[in-house]
Amino acid sequence: MGYAGENSVFSTITGYGGGGGGAYEYGAGNGASGGGAEPTNVSLTYGGTGSQGYNGGTNGGFINSPFPAGGGGGAGAVGGNATAATYAGNGGNGVAYSISGASTYYGGGGGGNYLGLSTYTSTTGGLGGGGAINQNGTANTGGGAGGTDQNTSGRKGGSGIVIVRYIILPLSIKAHIGSGKLRNVRF
Numbered sequence: 001m002g003y004a005g006e007n008s009v010f011s012t013i014t015g016y017g018g019g020g021g022g023a024y025e026y027g028a029g030n031g032a033s034g035g036g037a038e039p040t041n042v043s044l045t046y047g048g049t050g051s052q053g054y055n056g057g058t059n060g061g062f063i064n065s066p067f068p069a070g071g072g073g074g075a076g077a078v079g080g081n082a083t084a085a086t087y088a089g090n091g092g093n094g095v096a097y098s099i100s101g102a103s104t105y106y107g108g109g110g111g112g113n114y115l116g117l118s119t120y121t122s123t124t125g126g127l128g129g130g131g132a133i134n135q136n137g138t139a140n141t142g143g144g145a146g147g148t149d150q151n152t153s154g155r156k157g158g159s160g161i162v163i164v165r166y167i168i169l170p171l172s173i174k175a176h177i178g179s180g181k182l183r184n185v186r187f
Contacts (some may be wrong), residue, residue: 005137005157010164018129018137018144018157019072019110055106057081057089067115072144075107086120088112091144094128099163106131106161107142113147114123123147129158 005017026117057070057079064085074092081089087093092111098104108130111123125131137143137158145155 003008005139005142005159008140008160008162009152010025010162012185013162015160015162016142017160018107018131018142028066030073052091053094053109054078055114057092059112060084065115066120066122069112069147070122071126072109072130072147074109074128074130074138074144075142076105076128077109077126079109079112079126080123082112086114088114088121088123088133088147090124091126091130093126093144094130094141096127097163099165106143108137108141108143110135110137110155110157113149115149126130131158 006017006138007017008015023127053075054073056073058081059069060082062068064083066085067089068082068085069088070081071091073079074094076095079089079092079093089112091111094105094107096103096105105128108126108128110131111125113133114120123133123146125143125146129138129141131137131143131146133146134155135146136150136155137145139159140161141157141158142160145157148154151162
């Protein structure tokens with residue numbers, strides 16, 4: 001299994017890293033978003049669970065070659081199930097926030113993979129830094145890593161992020177102090 005992304009911490013607030021991607025017969029990791037599931041020739045395999053989001057998808061019951069896997073859960077949506085033997089599940093989408101000044105998605109799930117080198121339909125990570133097949137999650141998004149095949153080591157989830165927004169008062173504040181009260185304060 002791949003490694004989870006590093007958590008980001010500010011005071012008592014923690015932005016979790018994304019889950020590591022599953023590698024052959026090693027389960028997908030959990031995190032802010034889940035990693036994509038590993039391919040295996042046993043029954044149901046699940047994508048990783050988003051601790052700040054949704055569950056991963058399954059292989060949809062397709063337990064024959066090429067053994068498609070489910071996508072990791074995102075912060076805003078469940079991971080996709082495999083829809084056919086050659087269609088593994090995509091990662092679930094994250095959630096958009098505008099605290100940085102622009103609408104940005106965070107916490108996308110990683111895409112699922114297949115057993116063996118993939119000549120099949122490639123899966124995508126969810127919006128918000130989820131890694132596509134065989135890819136790491138994007139740094140500073142909490143995105144999950146994509147699942148890997150039997151010939152590739154597990155991928156790493158994207159690091160988490162904490163964004164702090166605060167008000168800066170203008171320099172033109174004028175105050176007249178009299179009788180213990182502020183007067184003519186302008187913001």
